[in-house]
Amino acid sequence: MTRKGKRLLSIGGMVSVVAVAAALVLTAMSDSVAYFNSPTDIVEKTPAPGQRIRLGGMVETGSVVRDQGETVTFRVTDTIQSVPVTYTGILPDLFREGQGVVAEGTLGPDHLFLADTVLAKHDENYMPKEVVDDLKARGLWDHDNSRPKAADEKGAGV
Structure with missing residues (x-):
């Protein structure tokens, strides 16, 4: 795999982790929203x-x-x-x-x-x-x- 491919894979992994974390936070907050x-x-x-x-x-x-x-x-x-x-x-x-x-x-x-x-x-x-x-x-x-x-x-x- 090339350096460009590894960098793209790393960025994609980070974006995925952030998206999952944001989804978990929003789901947890929805119960306490008034x-x-x-x-x-x-x-x-x-x-x-x-x-x-x-x-x-x-x-x-x-x-x-x-x-x-x-x-x-x-x-x-x-x-x-x-x-x-x-x-x-x-x-x-x-x-x-x-x-x-x-x-x-x-x-x-x-x-x-x-x-x-x-x-x-x-x-x-x-x-x-x-x-x-x-x-x-x-x-x-x-x-x-x-x-x-x-x-x-x-x-x-x-």
Whole structure:
């Protein structure tokens, strides 16, 4: 075999090893990936049972119910649909009604979202990027004030 042939064979072997390693890493990561969904997405296309997803939106005003212990039930809305969420654990200090939130977990058979992680905004100007992008895509974002549209403005941008 010539030097050129040996070099070509070596390069081909290295590319094959890298391709197999990349495939193994991507396969391993696919189990831990959580896709972002708005409440409307979940209502319209119900995810597979046990599929890990992120639910993002606003905590619906008047929906937070604190059970005995650390269990909290609330609704996440994108102003079109809302999804009930239950979470057992300590909520972030900044969690409250009317604020942006991203919950990570699975959807139960009764369409109750079982969250194992809840992320809340960290100051008055922040909302999770996925939530903002979804509100913008639905025409529910006030571009002038960088906030969700008020109830009386919602029809204007749609």
